[in-house]
Amino acid sequence: MTAHDMKHAGSDSARLEAVGGRLSRVDGPAKITGAARYAFEQQLDGLTHAVLVGATIAAGKVAAIDSRAAETAPGVLAVLTPDTIMELKGASDWLGNPPAKPTYGPLAREVTYSGQHIAAVVAETFEQAVAAAGLVKVTYDETPAIVDLSDGKAGDGIPIDMMTKEWGDAQGAFAAAPVRICAAYNTPREFQAAMEPHGLIARWQGDELTIWEPSQWLDGMARTYAEWFAIPFENVRLVSPYIGGGFGSKALALAHSAVAAAAAKMLNRPVKLVLNRPQNFTSYGGRAATRQTVAIGADKDGKIQSIVHRGVNETAVDGMWVEPLGSVTSIMYATPNFSSKQNVVRVNTVVPGAKRAPGENPSAFGIESAIDELAYELGLDPLEMRLINYAEEDPQVKKPWSTRQLREAFAVGAEAFGWAKRSPAPRSMRDGRQLIGWGMAAGTYPVRRAHGEAVVKIMADGSVEVESSSIDMGQGTYTILAQTAAETLGVPVEQVSVKLGDSHFARAGVTGGSRLAGVMTGAVYKAAGQALDELIGLALSDPRSPFQKVQANTLSVKDGRIASPRGDGPDLSIAELMSAIGREKIEAKGDTMPASTTPEERYKNYTTIAMSIPHTEGNYSRHSWCAHFVEVRVDEDFGTVRVSRVVSALDSGRLYNPKLAESQWKGGIIMGIGQALLEEGIVDRRHGRIVNGNFADYMLPTNADIPDIQTISVGIPDPHSSALGGKGVGELAIVGIAPAIANAVFHATGKRVRDLPITLEKLI
Amino acid sequence: MRDFSYLRADTIEAARNASALPGAMLLAGGTTLVDLAKCGVAEPSTVIDISHIDGLNTIDITPERAVIGALAKMSHVADNVEVKSRFPAVSEALWQAASAQLRNMATIGGNLMQRTRCPYFRDPQNFPACNKRAPGSGCSAIGGVTRGHAVLGVSEACIATYPGDLAIALVAFDAEVHLGERKLKVEDFFLAPGATAEREHDIRPGEVITAIEIPGSAAARRSTYIKVRDRQSYEFAAASAAVGLELEADGRTIRDIRVALGGVATRPWRARAVEDTLRGKALDEHIVREACELAMQGAVDHGANHYKIALAPRVAARAILKLGETA
Numbered sequence A: 001m002t003a004h005d006m007k008h009a010g011s012d013s014a015r016l017e018a019v020g021g022r023l024s025r026v027d028g029p030a031k032i033t034g035a036a037r038y039a040f041e042q043q044l045d046g047l048t049h050a051v052l053v054g055a056t057i058a059a060g061k062v063a064a065i066d067s068r069a070a071e072t073a074p075g076v077l078a079v080l081t082p083d084t085i086m087e088l089k090g091a092s093d094w095l096g097n098p099p100a101k102p103t104y105g106p107l108a109r110e111v112t113y114s115g116q117h118i119a120a121v122v123a124e125t126f127e128q129a130v131a132a133a134g135l136v137k138v139t140y141d142e143t144p145a146i147v148d149l150s151d152g153k154a155g156d157g158i159p160i161d162m163m164t165k166e167w168g169d170a171q172g173a174f175a176a177a178p179v180r181i182c183a184a185y186n187t188p189r190e191f192q193a194a195m196e197p198h199g200l201i202a203r204w205q206g207d208e209l210t211i212w213e214p215s216q217w218l219d220g221m222a223r224t225y226a227e228w229f230a231i232p233f234e235n236v237r238l239v240s241p242y243i244g245g246g247f248g249s250k251a252l253a254l255a256h257s258a259v260a261a262a263a264a265k266m267l268n269r270p271v272k273l274v275l276n277r278p279q280n281f282t283s284y285g286g287r288a289a290t291r292q293t294v295a296i297g298a299d300k301d302g303k304i305q306s307i308v309h310r311g312v313n314e315t316a317v318d319g320m321w322v323e324p325l326g327s328v329t330s331i332m333y334a335t336p337n338f339s340s341k342q343n344v345v346r347v348n349t350v351v352p353g354a355k356r357a358p359g360e361n362p363s364a365f366g367i368e369s370a371i372d373e374l375a376y377e378l379g380l381d382p383l384e385m386r387l388i389n390y391a392e393e394d395p396q397v398k399k400p401w402s403t404r405q406l407r408e409a410f411a412v413g414a415e416a417f418g419w420a421k422r423s424p425a426p427r428s429m430r431d432g433r434q435l436i437g438w439g440m441a442a443g444t445y446p447v448r449r450a451h452g453e454a455v456v457k458i459m460a461d462g463s464v465e466v467e468s469s470s471i472d473m474g475q476g477t478y479t480i481l482a483q484t485a486a487e488t489l490g491v492p493v494e495q496v497s498v499k500l501g502d503s504h505f506a507r508a509g510v511t512g513g514s515r516l517a518g519v520m521t522g523a524v525y526k527a528a529g530q531a532l533d534e535l536i537g538l539a540l541s542d543p544r545s546p547f548q549k550v551q552a553n554t555l556s557v558k559d560g561r562i563a564s565p566r567g568d569g570p571d572l573s574i575a576e577l578m579s580a581i582g583r584e585k586i587e588a589k590g591d592t593m594p595a596s597t598t599p600e601e602r603y604k605n606y607t608t609i610a611m612s613i614p615h616t617e618g619n620y621s622r623h624s625w626c627a628h629f630v631e632v633r634v635d636e637d638f639g640t641v642r643v644s645r646v647v648s649a650l651d652s653g654r655l656y657n658p659k660l661a662e663s664q665w666k667g668g669i670i671m672g673i674g675q676a677l678l679e680e681g682i683v684d685r686r687h688g689r690i691v692n693g694n695f696a697d698y699m700l701p702t703n704a705d706i707p708d709i710q711t712i713s714v715g716i717p718d719p720h721s722s723a724l725g726g727k728g729v730g731e732l733a734i735v736g737i738a739p740a741i742a743n744a745v746f747h748a749t750g751k752r753v754r755d756l757p758i759t760l761e762k763l764i
Numbered sequence B: 001m002r003d004f005s006y007l008r009a010d011t012i013e014a015a016r017n018a019s020a021l022p023g024a025m026l027l028a029g030g031t032t033l034v035d036l037a038k039c040g041v042a043e044p045s046t047v048i049d050i051s052h053i054d055g056l057n058t059i060d061i062t063p064e065r066a067v068i069g070a071l072a073k074m075s076h077v078a079d080n081v082e083v084k085s086r087f088p089a090v091s092e093a094l095w096q097a098a099s100a101q102l103r104n105m106a107t108i109g110g111n112l113m114q115r116t117r118c119p120y121f122r123d124p125q126n127f128p129a130c131n132k133r134a135p136g137s138g139c140s141a142i143g144g145v146t147r148g149h150a151v152l153g154v155s156e157a158c159i160a161t162y163p164g165d166l167a168i169a170l171v172a173f174d175a176e177v178h179l180g181e182r183k184l185k186v187e188d189f190f191l192a193p194g195a196t197a198e199r200e201h202d203i204r205p206g207e208v209i210t211a212i213e214i215p216g217s218a219a220a221r222r223s224t225y226i227k228v229r230d231r232q233s234y235e236f237a238a239a240s241a242a243v244g245l246e247l248e249a250d251g252r253t254i255r256d257i258r259v260a261l262g263g264v265a266t267r268p269w270r271a272r273a274v275e276d277t278l279r280g281k282a283l284d285e286h287i288v289r290e291a292c293e294l295a296m297q298g299a300v301d302h303g304a305n306h307y308k309i310a311l312a313p314r315v316a317a318r319a320i321l322k323l324g325e326t327a
């Protein structure tokens, strides 16, 4: 099967289908009935199964691998080790930087983290491969590991100069400020914890490689495979019709991907490799653990004079991840003096990676907690504190905001929550043995932009097909692109089918940084516009067209019917017109790039992130904004925290589909509740190993943990951010939830918890 | 492949005979056994499926006692109207355990036999040392991640917490477990690790749990189970308490009280010192809180689980006070 055919089965009203309508997810029925077939659920003839063997030490060398027992186990086709796996070429990174080494071995001789892939067993059945993998004996020369940021051996790390942001005299102004606070805020290693594990099926046909793999970035991953195996980019086809959650983790081809593709090549059989749940905690990076200190100096009226911020995040011994910790710190509040610097510290872990709102999320935990502390220091209401220091322009780049509805978010959110009724003193609100706390925080996420391309086809029967190699991981791409095409072409949305998730379709960059909707609606809008122009052009000019005689220079298309604007001439369905002019289809490819773009630039645009457009390009600084208001109930004896109410007002600009935007916002808020109260990768310090790498022990919120959540859109169309006026949706809402909860916990208990998660022992 | 033979037992007799085979393990709901087989902890040579035995899933309740068949599902027992009215703590312990899906599959017999959640026990590949799994190999938990480990009933060999909820309520109300001919107190059925961490239950080869029996009492009728954890649902207890209370006619003097603790000990833990202190006393918050501290006599922490020493008495006290309020 190729990509999924996405016909929408009827909608409630015409309004629903327009851009901005609350159309339900068109892929919903397929998912809830089980008809949706995910990437590695494909059934292939002759499929074999690979299972990985992971390092049981965190640092050292593989001394020997004894694979004899595994090799002779029933069903085993191959045992791959660093010595026996085929050599791959090094691949460039996601920025397009050339590889550090010319060759790449996805199985490690040098162990730099526990769980690192050492060997793989390929067998006829999955069970045979699992059993044989257990027979592979690895011996090591172990060396001491640096387990985490608080390891004595970790040191101060490497300064990342690129992250330094400074203006004014931050230290001096802080020292001189009459009111000061300074505190340290820590966030633990967290994981994306998607329900669908990572994995893939790889199949070679000659030197053509097909990969079925959940992917947030088909073109980027296809490029990596092409480079590993030194084959043309076009020879790789990546298929990813649905993604069962990515949250940033599924944008890159990883070591296990390389193992499966190499095994398939070596055996000349298709290979399926799916990471088991514990491997999903060690085979790719979650959010890096972070440490921040935030010092704020203010005058007696609460006006901030200086912010001094220092951040550290962990990275891997053999890989670099920078979690930009000063990203919210530097723009949320107006301050004449500012300094932010960041180091990274190498520890023995898999390279950390992107998890929903990388950077902004932990950054907001620091600054939004600190602002609350400062408000208490000054005896100001936390909301008032924020208004006093409202940034009227981007304090860092000194440009106006494209749009910033944050003041509106504060007002609307506070009103809906009833913030005015809050009694300010900590421990002043209770219900029996439950201490009640109200807290708030703001959040933001930059508008990341790039270019995209789409194909729109008008078929002989009047139906419309949209094709793009972008993906839908639940955020609603299938739905909003159908809405965009339907509205642009003037056809009912049921007539539109959207095909995504195949790298042979029109190209798309990474689905990350909340950019896809803005990029792809723009591309579809353009392609559909071109297709419509062609349709109308043919209708007016083709000698066989009934409109040829009509004295009009354009025609209107509405509800799938084409007529002259005055309504006096013929009135045909698109199918009737196509038949009259004898056309099988009209096809248009649209992209959002300048016409002068070279093929090399296009390739780079889709397969790397090097050509992302800065959010501060030109005259404006572009961001989404939000304000969260949270109520918690803390048991005074047990220290258990339950979130009992959330009201969030959010500015994501124009919403292409409010229903889907609200779902994404709520998803972010829920994930933020998990981050605040539950999530933590717990490391055994003696072994440098995560010991809670499974869904029973890595705590994610359940339905019972999630209260009523009210989201309110306060956005207005932002013409500087995207073609249709939207800003980012997906990552915004998680930003600020953790500090809002921590602030509410302080209000409830008088205890300031600066280390996430806020587990019960921190409060008893 | 890890081969094992599968045998379906249609009678208790057949199950007993088969379970005497070396390496044999019973399969009821499978929610523990299959899980542990996946982790590489359980490696049965024969799996004896007892889930089809007739007549083992009955719930029989009279004013004197409840007799619950070993194959009764957790969800059925939790929802049983008689259980709810005569043994509320039992129902509450069950519905706060695991998840709805698990409770629909899991049986009462299997529930008693569930194994510890000690992460080192569950990961033989990365942590070979575990006295419970491999006697004499050592204990990986001591000196490691111990947030969930026990503070009561621990030994140098093992500090693993008994994770279940139901058994806490059972020991509070002097329930018995039926093993065919043999009947014994649930409290005696569970063994503290001592020097033999691998022995968790007093069950012999060839024995099968057929039922549990809970004597009816005024304290069981006025009882509750409070389970405290970071997550509202689907998490094992940080600390829990099953409590039953009977007051004198004056409505405030304690005639009978039962207190058992979960989540803090190597086996279901009856807090007799608390009971003895409170019997005959007035139901007063201060007295209750102070008495509950006695439950922690002899507690030993291993760092990260220290909080349990403060938490558990508060859970017990809350449960007692809650029952008092409903007087």
Ligand SMILES: Cc1cc2nc3c(=O)[nH]c(=O)nc-3n(C[C@H](O)[C@H](O)[C@H](O)COP(=O)(O)OP(=O)(O)OC[C@H]3O[C@@H](n4cnc5c(N)ncnc54)[C@H](O)[C@@H]3O)c2cc1C
Pocket: A696, B025, B026, B027, B028, B029, B030, B031, B032, B033, B034, B035, B050, B070, B074, B096, B097, B098, B099, B102, B105, B106, B107, B108, B109, B110, B111, B112, B113, B114, B163, B164, B165, B166, B207, B208, B209, B210, B234, B235, B236, B237
């Ligand atoms: C993710 C998760 C969360 C959980 N959370 C909780 C929780 O919060 N609280 C809680 O109390 N429990 C919890 N559990 C444990 C769950 O309650 C048990 O897995 C379940 O009760 C076991 O019953 P079963 O019928 O599935 O047992 P099985 O898996 O079939 O058997 C378990 C063991 O008991 C033996 N056995 C089964 N029946 C008999 C019998 N009649 N006689 C003798 N031996 C027998 C088997 O041989 C096996 O060793 C959780 C489990 C999981 C997987």
Ligand code: SF4
Pocket: B116, B118, B119, B120, B121, B129, B130, B131, B132, B133, B138, B139, B140, B141, B142, B157, B158, B159, B160, B197
């Ligand atoms: S606490 Fe017990 S179960 Fe855990 S590792 Fe030690 S011996 Fe094994």
